[in-house]
Amino acid sequence: MTHLHDLSPSSSLLFGLALGFLATTASSHFLLPLISHPHDQPPSSSSIPDIKIGVEGLIGNTPLVKIKSLSAATGCTILAKAELQNPGGSAKDRVALAIVERAEQEGLIRPHSGDVVYEGTSGSTGISLAMICRAKGYTAHICLPSDTSTEKIDLLERLGATVEKVPPAGIVDKRQYVNMARTRAAERNALPGGGRGLFADQFENEANWRAHYEHTGPEIYSQTGGGKLDVFITGAGTGGTISGVSRFLKPRVPGLTVVLADPPGSGLFNKVKYGVMFDVKEREGTRRRHQVDTLVEGIGINRVTRNFEIGRPLVDDAVRVTDEEALAMARYLVEHDGLFVGSSTAVNCVAAARYAKKIGPGHTIVTVICDSGSRHLSKFWKAAGEVSRDHELELDEILNMSRS
Numbered sequence: 001m002t003h004l005h006d007l008s009p010s011s012s013l014l015f016g017l018a019l020g021f022l023a024t025t026a027s028s029h030f031l032l033p034l035i036s037h038p039h040d041q042p043p044s045s046s047s048i049p050d051i052k053i054g055v056e057g058l059i060g061n062t063p064l065v066k067i068k069s070l071s072a073a074t075g076c077t078i079l080a081k082a083e084l085q086n087p088g089g090s091a092k093d094r095v096a097l098a099i100v101e102r103a104e105q106e107g108l109i110r111p112h113s114g115d116v117v118y119e120g121t122s123g124s125t126g127i128s129l130a131m132i133c134r135a136k137g138y139t140a141h142i143c144l145p146s147d148t149s150t151e152k153i154d155l156l157e158r159l160g161a162t163v164e165k166v167p168p169a170g171i172v173d174k175r176q177y178v179n180m181a182r183t184r185a186a187e188r189n190a191l192p193g194g195g196r197g198l199f200a201d202q203f204e205n206e207a208n209w210r211a212h213y214e215h216t217g218p219e220i221y222s223q224t225g226g227g228k229l230d231v232f233i234t235g236a237g238t239g240g241t242i243s244g245v246s247r248f249l250k251p252r253v254p255g256l257t258v259v260l261a262d263p264p265g266s267g268l269f270n271k272v273k274y275g276v277m278f279d280v281k282e283r284e285g286t287r288r289r290h291q292v293d294t295l296v297e298g299i300g301i302n303r304v305t306r307n308f309e310i311g312r313p314l315v316d317d318a319v320r321v322t323d324e325e326a327l328a329m330a331r332y333l334v335e336h337d338g339l340f341v342g343s344s345t346a347v348n349c350v351a352a353a354r355y356a357k358k359i360g361p362g363h364t365i366v367t368v369i370c371d372s373g374s375r376h377l378s379k380f381w382k383a384a385g386e387v388s389r390d391h392e393l394e395l396d397e398i399l400n401m402s403r404s
């Protein structure tokens, strides 16, 4: 074996240059242990902390990013948990993994045995479940409303999920997509022999809020230097995020205010503010085709789910955000920050900015970037219109929209 001190000055220089070249072209984390211990076997990937094991290893530990424009315009520090950086593009990766792992622990499903995971979802959960099922040896069967955006359906199919489109219907209808998924799982379980069916049930399954209690909440706590935040603000679909994060943070962060950001047509705003589930758009005779009539996807609901209820007593306040405000905020974040976000994130950011103005400068507000705008091109972003090249929208123009 050649030692560095055996080499002549010129060959030592060449050796050094070669080492430098290798060290800059290969990953330093991988190469340097080999150089310092030449007789060692290459370390196994699982013993190197920076190497993630499989797609599951890429889930969580998302960054917390300061939104510069909103922080400057409000005088508060507005931070966002960048959940779009999960491998499936949203926080639902955490939930899908938790649901599947819990079912495995309970012996309800087993990899590569023909078991199928069923879910009714028009949103990101289907994509996350399809990804996790692929990675772990299951088939995902996703029931969704037939008017779900084409990019989501395409993505599910590319991930190998079975996609079942059902006509849009209310939750009391047996053919509603969540009910349909439950039925399909039961049908599979009733078949003699063959694989089993698991109904993932993200709205009621407690693995959902627990994933945020065990991971998202603690991550926010440590990323804010041990819970140095004043407000946590986010929308609720299943309620898993707001409940899990609040249950973790509230007992650990004295004075923390938890705020719900709610889109039009959702009953949660009234539930938080007045204890009743009623929205003016839901009056008899005025009900539109969809239960929650808004361009915003993923948040807003007209029933209290188990995942929302578990954190509801910890939610202190609610902010209503119109579609017009959310669309303008989506353009604003591109114009000022180059941030291309989806509809629920736009709602979160309007609510965060409005709350910042309400409580005044000097506070730290944490919200969530739920997913990227690329999931919302054919619906929300189509309605958002052109991003301006010369006129940058001002925050006050957005916050005053509902007053004009």
Ligand SMILES: Cc1ncc(COP(=O)(O)O)c(C=O)c1O
Binding pocket: 090, 123, 124, 125, 235, 236, 237, 238, 239, 240, 241, 242, 297, 298, 299, 342, 344, 345, 370, 371
């Ligand atoms: C894009 C998007 N944002 C936000 C949410 C809301 O998260 P949660 O279900 O934890 O309330 C969802 C839920 O489906 C979603 O799909």
